[in-house]
Amino acid sequence: MANDNKKRTIEMKKDTVLKAAIRLFAEKNYEATTMAEIAREANVSFGSVSIYFGNKEELFMACVVLPLEEFTKSLLDFDPSPNSYREEIQTFILKHFELFSTQKEYLRLLVQVIGQYERFSEAFKVVNEHNEKLNNKVSQLIVNGQQANQLADGDAEKIAIAYVSLLFGLRLSYADDPSLENWNQFAEIAMRLFGPK
Known part of the structure; x- marks a missing residue:
């Protein structure tokens, strides 16, 4: 005891x-x-x-590494083959935005690693592997949605990269947290990246 x-x-x-x-x-x-x-x-x-x-x-x-597993798990918590791609994408965009809005300090740390990838090569390698998992799963959802004729045609990999870049870019662009109204507007912009029909 x-x-x-x-x-x-x-x-x-x-x-x-x-x-x-x-x-x-x-x-x-x-x-x-x-x-x-x-x-x-x-x-x-x-x-x-x-x-x-x-x-x-x-x-x-x-x-960098210890919180990353849980962080990535939260990001990957979506269905890449849902019945309604529009609904699934809307849901995970809002979840992702909420996660990014609450992890300001940790994300600043990740940005240091990404921005100085040669200096922090071991940490960057781990971060990059997790980033690839997210890009791959988002890409797979896009391909599936295009095949189901629920998402517009386009390069799934580039759309996924644009989406993940938007997430990180928003976190970097605001020293303070954006208002709820701003987050909602950015969510609409993120949704357009996927080209729902």
Whole structure:
């Protein structure tokens, strides 16, 4: 029982460190953030940060990779062969916009990795694999919708890339969160990319 409590406490501290590191890396960037600042922000000792995550580079990698599985799972939560492509696309666009509106700090971190892909090559490789999963699933939905004569003809891969680029671009374009009205207008624009009939 005491062992379980100790493990739970350690996991909670690790999670606190991870969240603090994501926040600081996102706000200040990798170079400007120190392990000591992360320890202070997380209210743990400097040694604890090192014990939990190793060095700064390993901590940065953990900040990118650990949340990515759940993030990608949420993005991929749609049916690529629905009865109504219009309804399915509308639903997942709204889900994606909501997810992107609530993950500002984490997305800033991903943008650092993508923007400096040579500097963060290992993290970029993992992010890119997850991005490919999303592009492939969206492309498959588009191909299926075109074959079902519910979506206009077009290059499915390029449409998928345009959609994912719109998601990231919107997050980058707004320092503050767009209003609900703006999100709804962007959702209509995103919908047009798919060419529903």
